Amino acid sequence: MNANHLGDEADLLLRGGRIRTLDPGGSTTDALAVRAGRIIALGAEALGLHATETVDLDGRTAIPGVNDAHLHAAWLGARWPHLFFSDASPHEQPSGTLIRTAVERRAALRNAWRLLAELGITSYTEPGIGPGEDAGETGCFGTAMMDTYLELHRAGVQTARVTLLRLFGELDGSADLAAFEQGIRAPKPETDPHWLAVTGVKIFADGIPPMTTAWVSEPYPDGTSGGLLPQGAEGALHAYRRMIGLAVERGEQVAVHATGDRSIEEFLRVLEAHPRAAAAPHYVVHADLATPAQIERMGAVGAGFAVQPLIAEHTRDWAGAQLGAARIAAAWPLSHMIASGALTTITSDAPIATPDWRIGLDASLALLGRDDAGIREQLLRRVTIDPARQDGASAWKGSLEVGKVADITVLDEDPAAPGRPFGDVGIARTIVDGRTVFAQA
Ligand SMILES: [Zn+2]
Structure with missing residues (x-):
């Protein structure tokens, strides 16, 4: 799939941080695009899309909801x-x-x-x-x-x-x-x-x-x-x-x-x-x-x-x-x-x-x-x-892969980095079906 087939519009683009997809290979990427509640592109392909709303992760880490x-x-x-x-x-x-x-x-x-x-x-x-x-x-x-x-x-x-x-x-x-x-x-x-x-x-x-x-x-x-x-x-x-x-x-x-x-x-x-x-x-x-x-x-x-x-x-x-x-x-x-x-x-x-x-x-x-x-x-x-x-x-859910629902938890730090309690990692944003349902004040 390339951007032309997608149209080049996304409802939401996450960029500027680490995206832990938790796909079978455990890959990470740096951008994720959403349309109509679904993930439509990752990485460079996502960055090539125009987005109605862009969320700058500012170095944070996104994981599946x-x-x-x-x-x-x-x-x-x-x-x-x-x-x-x-x-x-x-x-x-x-x-x-x-x-x-x-x-x-x-x-x-x-x-x-x-x-x-x-x-x-x-x-x-x-x-x-x-x-x-x-x-x-x-x-x-x-x-x-x-x-x-x-x-x-x-x-x-x-x-x-x-x-x-x-x-x-x-x-x-x-x-x-x-x-x-x-x-x-x-x-x-x-x-x-x-x-x-x-x-x-x-x-x-x-x-x-x-x-x-x-x-x-x-x-x-x-x-x-x-x-x-x-x-x-x-x-x-x-x-x-x-x-x-x-x-x-x-x-x-x-x-x-x-x-x-x-x-x-x-x-x-x-x-x-x-x-x-x-x-x-x-x-x-x-x-x-x-x-x-x-x-x-x-x-x-x-x-x-x-x-x-x-x-x-x-x-x-x-x-x-x-x-x-x-x-x-x-x-x-x-x-x-x-x-x-x-x-x-x-x-x-x-x-x-x-x-x-x-x-x-x-x-x-x-x-x-x-x-x-x-x-x-x-x-x-x-x-x-x-x-x-x-x-x-x-x-259709549970990992951040193209075609799956955009249920995403954005964390202040990378939870996979050892040495720091998970409990010290702040929750910055919660996205369900492409819609933000919680954002840190
Ligand atoms: Zn019980």
Whole structure:
């Protein structure tokens, strides 16, 4: 393609800095042109175009828009500025019902979207909205919140792209197989998948290691082994396996909250036995105690992991008291995940931890025990192109390549330069679909 075929007009030109494309070769360039929300040219070709608007990067670095592949936006917007991992004492934390009315639901989403724009986040996965939470205490996850998502989506006011998983049980709670079977047969809403993609279902398999509710093969010191949350007439394991199989069969993406190696193992067994398992990028959320062999097998079936190194940092001592030194040393196997090539996304789980992905990447460096340009680029991929793969959308977002959407995060410094915390790198501008949704004052 050359400039003549493009016409020679762009809506937007970025120049004067470094553009880390995060394409397969990890190339960098010095200019990027956008028309109608898409990247139309890079480098010298972009500089040859007339642009309606030019942004001088002034030595800054542009990367693909950040995608938080596991973030509860409605809950975050309702609770902000309160996070579960924060300095605030428990009695300062919001509790009980956070949202009651449609006005409050809209406000929560808009509040989250404003915050995410300030953080350079252009896409996220809302992991679990649906009828299982219609009686939920917070008011953040039920069918009414799905309706608010659809309302704002149809009004065209989103400043972040959303991938949404339906929920037919309780958040962090039990799920009944019969309700799941009924729910998954209900039709999905009609949406523009570039902005609101309802890709699949969230299933809660177990709890968390610090509470000894992760389902593990080697018992905890008290002799218990945790267990499964799904329930059904033929027992928990049958219900769990049936939920996964039913969703895979229907072509739905399956995201399983699983922290213990036993619950991960059973998920894997269903995927390995299912001829259609590779049709969607299924994944384990958390995967605290995934074993190296399980990580390899997960990659082999085209499935992956959405992990939260910042939660690991916050809960290491607490979990260690339950798991013992040997198991805690092997927990949160991020380096195995990256080395295996299995789909791996680094996510916040906000409002559990901060939605600031820079802090999450610093926790990742600490977990990996290294800091160099190579690992930094690997980590940047885990918040951009790998989440796009998880969304089933890497053909059109997640890297800065011609033809892809112009979702761009502009940073004050090059985040791949080692030695400086990611957290010290300022966010200068956030561009979604070619439109600036946040710019540093
Ligand atoms: Zn979560």
